[in-house]
Amino acid sequence: MANNNNGKKTSEIIIDTLIKQRVKHIFGYPGAAVIPLFDELLKRKNEIYHVLVRHEQCAVHAADGYARSSGKTGVCIATSGPGATNLITGITNAYMDSIPLIVITGQVSTKKIASDAFQEADMMGITLPITKHNFQIRSADKAEEILLKAFRIATEGRPGPVYIELPIDVQYETKLNNEKSLSNIQGFNPVMKGNSKQIKTAAELISKSKKPLFFIGGGVILSDACNELHKLISLSKIPVVTTLMGKASFPETNELCLGLIGMQGRKCANYAVQNSDLLIIAGSRLSDRATGKFNEFAKKAKIIHIDIDPAEIGKNIPAEVPIVGDVKSVLSDLFYALSRISNKMPYKNWTGKLIRMNKKCSCSLDINSKLISHKKVLYELQNILNDKDIIVTGVGQHQMFAAHFLKRNLPRTFITSGGLGTMGFGLPAAIGAKIANPEKRVFLLDGDGSFQMTLQELATIMQENIKIIPIIFNNSYLGMVAQWLRLFNDNKLSNVSLQNPDFVKLAEAYSLNGIKVTRSDEIKNAIDQSINEKNTTVVEIKVNPDEDILPMLKSNTSLDKLFGPCVPDNYFKEE
Amino acid sequence: MQNHVISILVNNEPGVLAKISGMFYRRNFNIDSISVGSSEKYGMSRIVISFTGDSNEFEQLVKQLHKLIEVVKIKKLENDSLVRELCLIKVYYNDSKAREDLISYSEVYKNKIIDISQDTITLQIIGDPDKVNNFIKLISKYKIKEICRTGTTGMNRG
Known part of the structure; x- marks a missing residue:
């Protein structure tokens, strides 16, 4: 199976094993508890490329977008304590949608664990219910074996994220024994063939x-x-x-x-x-x-x-x-x-x-209203899209408009946060998708609220010179919540109105370009321009703030209670 | 609603009990008892869980347990299986009559008297949970100072 790592440091074994597992990209953020690992990443940068994000949550989302768009296992890395706890939303998101990830973090040294040391968090406890499995590596001798097992667990059977905790002293430790590492796991035999x-x-x-x-x-x-x-x-x-x-x-x-x-x-x-x-x-x-x-x-x-x-x-x-x-x-x-x-x-x-x-x-999306309809944007986009293009979405109204109306023909070309519904997933996931598919066009559809949850990743785009096509549906609202309040809360809008930055200026602050669209007839040109620019060019589209995504169901009602202007009263009664 | 007992063979790794009990909490399973100890296999422990619920809940419980990587094997104990529990009871007695009564009840139940003091007597009961429950009921007129039960453990016959 694996070769002998005798005499190697744990950090070296870890990065080496990742390379042997054909991991080409890793998303992360350094910190004190992962210095040996990052030292190793520097040495091997020609074999494994580390993408530096701006927040650990985005390291997981990027690895997640990478995995969803390519079918490979996403890998990310962060330091102990706050670096590790920042991963939680991303790990849960991947867990809910069964995405194979290897999530590695540092930890305080084994002698200090449980002493409430600086930047110590009980990640083994925290990740229990949100991972398929978690491991703590306590000796260099076990490092390769645990990593191999982690890859098997993440990918075989129902996929899911696996968390690995690596105390700082263990990262410096040297492997002493000659035993070969085995990846067989007793009691882990997913049934593949149906009865x-x-x-x-x-x-x-x-x-x-x-x-x-x-x-x-x-x-x-x-x-x-x-x-x-x-x-x-x-x-x-x-x-x-x-x-x-x-x-x-x-x-x-x-x-x-x-x-x-x-x-x-x-x-x-x-x-x-x-x-x-x-x-x-x-x-x-x-x-x-x-x-x-x-x-x-x-x-x-x-x-x-x-x-x-x-x-x-x-x-x-x-x-x-x-x-x-x-x-x-x-x-x-x-x-x-x-x-x-x-x-x-x-x-x-x-x-x-x-x-x-x-x-x-199928209703017409070609709506030429004064206030731009979400549907009109999707209509123009649909005409531009090729089957191979990858669509990544944030979470909210724009996501559901896209899921409902946009037609996609190939798997792994519609990347979205399903089970957890994580606002802010879009931008980092689009970065991951682009890195996994450099030859493809990656479109980010995002809302103004969702986008702002992880907008700092524009810096990652700038630094890594990543070209995506971000389209922001700006209705100056947390649109989906506003819709629920309009429909189910007597139109009492509590804390859903957003005063937003100028997204064009924001893009420019990150040395990117931006285009603002305020009229339906500008949409197509703006998207085309964003596609053709060398730099990532943010397209901000001012959409109708009062538009609802319909039809829809009220929570906990049956599928035939779908309502909306396009659903006739007797639609579900017909035999 | 029915009582189910299952016996699980697990890899004896740190955190395995936390994973199992965490899953019960997360999935809303209510456990009657859980007992853990080493098994005949090196590096493996056996956990016996007693659970009351309908057959759907029981099926989910077994399936969710199977998903835990540390769980190697799950066995359902049959109705005629060998099920035992150990219980220690410390009871106050006011006079020698009460003490003699507790001793004679214990003889019928084949309990062991493991300690006696000025005003308390400590009994050891081994049997299936019904026997333990019945004995506790029998002596409930006395003032009980402390009860410690191990929870059900057991295995299938043959």
Whole structure:
């Protein structure tokens, strides 16, 4: 397995092992408790490139954006105490969306741990509920073994962040024994292959159902199963809905793709789920945002639930046919099971009906109002976008507008914070995505509130000479909260109005460019200009502050309670 | 609602108990008892957990436990399994009659008298949790100074 590191310092072993794991980029921020590691990074800078961010939270988000956009494992590093606690939001964000990360921090020396030393924080305790696993390295002899295990745990089975704590004295320690490091972990054997009997049952149910529907979550993208899904849908002609994390797992311009499901879902997608008689759920943990009220979710449907994490099956919604396994393997097996039996597609009418509903569901985004509509921006953007371009979003109204209306056709081209809904995720994640995909265009869609939570990363963009295309939807509001207050709080707007800086001047302060857009007819030129500039050019678009993202659901109501001007009263009653 | 007992083999690493109890807290599981000790395997401990809940909750508990990397093996104890608990009870007695009564109750329950002082008697009870509960109920008319229970431990037959 690994070669002998005898005589090497822990810090050297760590960086060496990262390089051997083909880690090319690492995001971080130095401090007293990680000096040996950073010394090593300096020595090996031609093999592993460290991106210096401006806040540790952004180191995790950048590593996260790097991982989401590339499928690789993101790695980040920070010092002990405040450096480490600043990571928490980022780690939780990655944990909620099952993103593979290795998070390394320093710690005070082993002799001082538990003495409340300077910059000591109980990170082993703090990270317990927000990581897939955590390790403390207590000797040089264990360093390589723990790192190898951490990579396995982060990537195998359901992915997730793994935290590693490295006390400062251990970083200086030298490996003494000759033992080779092993990465086998007793009791860690994720089930990859689905039960063939269950898969056969699923295939039979599909061939007999009248209203089947694929319900796809982010797991399909994480396990690189989009080709398998595509083959299965081409064979079966069953329509598909996706969760926010599953967006773009199947081409959204395909007529069988009904698009986003859930609280901010498309009406035809929500209709399909509530009227389906067989839901084939793959790689989704069935979050409340995707399902609406649990006990009114897809009441007419039998449920086939495919997931690598058995704990997700039956957690929120009971399943008739549970299939534990890697979605890639299960969808491939399901394809063969389905092609072997005679499938006369008794659901042809249903598919036809949903395709028709899908076509009618798409409204025009080309709105030329005096105050700029979010939709108009997306309309112009959609015309500019290529399939390979990467979209990264912040969190808020702009995110949901984009998730609902923007059509994406390739996996890993729509990067967004799902489970945790972390404002400020966008800018650092876009930096990570660009570093992982230097040849691709990376667009950041952000809100004025969300952007300002991590705007200091403009300095990282300046220093690293990173070229992204940031588009700020500026409505001078915390738009999503304002919308909730308008709709559900008698229009009493508490603390959601934002007095903002001039984003163009702000960009200029960081030696970047900026363009302000105040009229609909300027949008296209501004985005084009931002694309063509050598420097990152912030496009600030003044959008209508009173625009709501509709349709939507009230919290804890069922999917067919979707409301909005485009949803007719009897839409969900129709058979 | 039903009582379930499971026996878990875990890698004996620092923090393993914190991880397990943290998960119970995070997932809202209410544990009746938990007992931990070394096992027949080097470097591994066995944890026995007694839990009351419906079958869905129990299924989630087992699945969530499986996700913890330190957990190597989980075994559900059957209804006829060998389940034991150790309980120490220190009881006040006012007179020799009370003392004699406590001693004779203890004989029936095959308890051990492990300490006696001017005004207290300390008993050791070993048995399944029902037996322990019944004995505590039996002597509840006396003033109990202290009760210490280990929690359930056990294994399947054969």
